[in-house]
Amino acid sequence: MPADDRFPDDDALIARLPAGFRIGAATSAYQIEGAAAEDGRTASIWDTFSRVPGAVDNGDTGDTACDHYHRMPQDVALMADLGLDTYRFSVAWPRVQPGGRGPANPAGLAFYDRLVDELLGRGITPWLTLYHWDLPQELQDAGGWTARDTAHRFADYAALVHDRLGDRVAHWTTLNEPFCSAVLGHVEGVHAPGGRSLADGVAAVHHLHLAHGLAARRLRADARRPLDLAVTHLLGTSAPATDAPADREAARRADAFGFRFYLDPILRGRYPDDLIADLAAQGIEIPVREGDLAAISTPIDTLGVNYYRSMRSSGTDENGADVDARGLPVTRGLPHGGLPVTGLGWEVMPHDLTELLLRIARDYPGTPMVITESGAAYDDVPDADGYVDDRERTAYLSAHLAAVARAREAGADVRGYLAWSLLDNFEWAYGYAQRFGLVRVDYATQRRTPKRSARWLRDTAHRVRGRA
Numbered sequence: 001m002p003a004d005d006r007f008p009d010d011d012a013l014i015a016r017l018p019a020g021f022r023i024g025a026a027t028s029a030y031q032i033e034g035a036a037a038e039d040g041r042t043a044s045i046w047d048t049f050s051r052v053p054g055a056v057d058n059g060d061t062g063d064t065a066c067d068h069y070h071r072m073p074q075d076v077a078l079m080a081d082l083g084l085d086t087y088r089f090s091v092a093w094p095r096v097q098p099g100g101r102g103p104a105n106p107a108g109l110a111f112y113d114r115l116v117d118e119l120l121g122r123g124i125t126p127w128l129t130l131y132h133w134d135l136p137q138e139l140q141d142a143g144g145w146t147a148r149d150t151a152h153r154f155a156d157y158a159a160l161v162h163d164r165l166g167d168r169v170a171h172w173t174t175l176n177e178p179f180c181s182a183v184l185g186h187v188e189g190v191h192a193p194g195g196r197s198l199a200d201g202v203a204a205v206h207h208l209h210l211a212h213g214l215a216a217r218r219l220r221a222d223a224r225r226p227l228d229l230a231v232t233h234l235l236g237t238s239a240p241a242t243d244a245p246a247d248r249e250a251a252r253r254a255d256a257f258g259f260r261f262y263l264d265p266i267l268r269g270r271y272p273d274d275l276i277a278d279l280a281a282q283g284i285e286i287p288v289r290e291g292d293l294a295a296i297s298t299p300i301d302t303l304g305v306n307y308y309r310s311m312r313s314s315g316t317d318e319n320g321a322d323v324d325a326r327g328l329p330v331t332r333g334l335p336h337g338g339l340p341v342t343g344l345g346w347e348v349m350p351h352d353l354t355e356l357l358l359r360i361a362r363d364y365p366g367t368p369m370v371i372t373e374s375g376a377a378y379d380d381v382p383d384a385d386g387y388v389d390d391r392e393r394t395a396y397l398s399a400h401l402a403a404v405a406r407a408r409e410a411g412a413d414v415r416g417y418l419a420w421s422l423l424d425n426f427e428w429a430y431g432y433a434q435r436f437g438l439v440r441v442d443y444a445t446q447r448r449t450p451k452r453s454a455r456w457l458r459d460t461a462h463r464v465r466g467r468a
């Protein structure tokens, strides 16, 4: 078993989780739904980006994906068979409000209405994410997340979905991983819309935060029933590669740009001073206006934490230089080394998840957390019946759930663990080649086959709830 074996007491830790600890799985709309042009849905930035030659491995798109749009009742039945108590899904903005403005599309909203009823009918708690990267293309054409107006459009869209589903859905997450939308999408060019500008990325982060805050206010204003309001961030640690001052300074910069840029405005109502200075050194200002930070720091009930891996930070490049061609300090992410890796080459570091959760508990006290994604891609090999004996993924999930239990015992208020992902699905720029599912999807037939990891999660959930 190649996964980290530093915590041999996984089972004992997991066994001590309280019966009310939430155990479930997550997906997102573009990654599983398919039906990209049905019932009034219009294009999102991912429909556009996935058609850019070379943007996605194998030229894959989300056109069909797991065909969940047509197979939703069977998929919910599968979740019930797997004993999930919570299902985190996202709503496709261009399905329910084509073009990103104006009235709702009744057929689009009806799909999520049926999904919610189906889940509730099976005793599964719906955990709804409003935005998981599928911005309507029309809004992108008007500037996308670099434009302040997109934040206002998002608040309208959020209210429209909440009007329809707020009577039955209690758990609302505004955004999934703003870092990916902003930085992978606007700075590194590897996600939609494919931009490569740090200034655009910084503007996008701020407008995503603003979108969250404006939507949070709108949802809170509807007092029909109590709301559990969350935002989900992709988080990790950034230890210095060595004790050298340049590496320590690189780690500080990485932490400011990759961690505190996301949590400080939401949980402290301000951007970090050192981040502002780092950006100013590059001629970049965060486009904050009067009142923005008050909206952005509207209290949340839960912080969604997505955790996959962490990097070490080095302040020198491959040649040992500590400044780049523009005279700016080098900040380079390095693997820790000597650790097992997943199919994507991501290091398996459950111990780091414990550290991360304890850091959040220490630096942002009083913040309840839920792990809204945790999982791994591996090179699955199905047998003749489509069954995958995914021992590595099972070990990964076990080690990470135990890491959460360890953090809880040390004082972090973590209330649930949602595995990524229920199904194999469209893994963004990696297309369908990378499989994260608890359930194998044969894309030719759309047959679903639970893997060993799905059975493990089911048994674990039963044990935690004390039903076994």
Ligand code: IFM
Residues within 6 Å of the ligand: 028, 031, 177, 306, 373, 420, 427, 428, 436
């Ligand atoms: O598949 C993604 C998901 O959409 C967002 N978080 C990370 C996952 C794995 O890369």
